[in-house]
Amino acid sequence: MSSYYKATRPDGTDFYTGTIDYGAALASGDTIRLDSDETEFPGPGWLHLATVPTECDGMTWPCRLFEVEPVGDVHHDEDHPHKIGCREVRVLRELPAHEAFGPQGEQVAALIERARCLTAAEIKRLHAAWYAARAAARAAARYAARDAARAAARYTAWDAAWDAAWDAAWYAARDAAGYAARDAARDAAGYAAGDAAGYAAWSLVARDLISTDAYDTLTRPWGEVIGPIHPDDPDMRRGA
Known part of the structure; x- marks a missing residue:
């Protein structure tokens, strides 16, 4: 099974909007779901996950790093080989933040x-x-x-x-x-x-x-x- 990663702000929210809370999702066990009809990728209609910890695009330091898994369909793009898009994600565990380096x-x-x-x-x-x-x-x-x-x-x-x-x-x-x-x-x-x-x-x-x-x-x-x-x-x- 493939592993996927998400780097977030220190408060657990995504870097792009600051509104999607991966830390809270880990604590609750709930999945994160994004309802959107947007098809352009990368874009705001997707939850973006990295295939390797070092390619969490848009991350800054300090950060938190999570191992995650997509739920349902996954979007791949040849122009972004280390990134996938999905509409729903489950947060599996938190990793040492330095692994993003x-x-x-x-x-x-x-x-x-x-x-x-x-x-x-x-x-x-x-x-x-x-x-x-x-x-x-x-x-x-x-x-x-x-x-x-x-x-x-x-x-x-x-x-x-x-x-x-x-x-x-x-x-x-x-x-x-x-x-x-x-x-x-x-x-x-x-x-x-x-x-x-x-x-x-x-x-x-x-x-x-x-x-x-x-x-x-x-x-x-x-x-x-x-x-x-x-x-x-x-x-x-x-x-x-």
């Missing part, structure tokens, strides 16, 4: 939380480390990483996880910079810290898909200042 989900979630509490000194050092790393090298590494990931069979099932990880890490670091610094250099330092966190999170999601060289290049600014983001990463901090 894939095999390295725990580490991605930890990185995002770490980015939220960056100090002013760390942000300053991230700023320096980011600009010390050559932009051309970062660009080449990201293109190489993207190409390597495309070659993997499950590449198309990771877009939602990549986007959510990047956004959450970037904004967490950016917000930390806003709270930690109140001078004229705040914006530049905040953007650099955000980029360092975003690249690290993006690369961590794809760690098992991309080359070691690309991964190390993209995560180096963060790693040199904050430390390893995965148990198997080398410690790049000075004096480590």
Whole structure:
């Protein structure tokens, strides 16, 4: 039997409308039913489910993640191979939210939380480390990483996880910079810290898909200042 997934807001409701409560449906055991004659897919006339946890389209972090099953007819679309549509769904169980980020989900979630509490000194050092790393090298590494990931069979099932990880890490670091610094250099330092966190999170999601060289290049600014983001990463901090 196939498994399907739905990521929701922390309160259990869907990201799109905020009115369909998957958390309440799990607690009650009731199915969620949508009465609609709409045929366009994707569209508001369907309950959208993902075939893999990392492709819950429209998700942001933090989130909740549920395993669900469609009830009745299911709509498939070749243009959206990791998404199905149905009119009724049963919520089976809640899963650890970090699984929406894939095999390295725990580490991605930890990185995002770490980015939220960056100090002013760390942000300053991230700023320096980011600009010390050559932009051309970062660009080449990201293109190489993207190409390597495309070659993997499950590449198309990771877009939602990549986007959510990047956004959450970037904004967490950016917000930390806003709270930690109140001078004229705040914006530049905040953007650099955000980029360092975003690249690290993006690369961590794809760690098992991309080359070691690309991964190390993209995560180096963060790693040199904050430390390893995965148990198997080398410690790049000075004096480590």
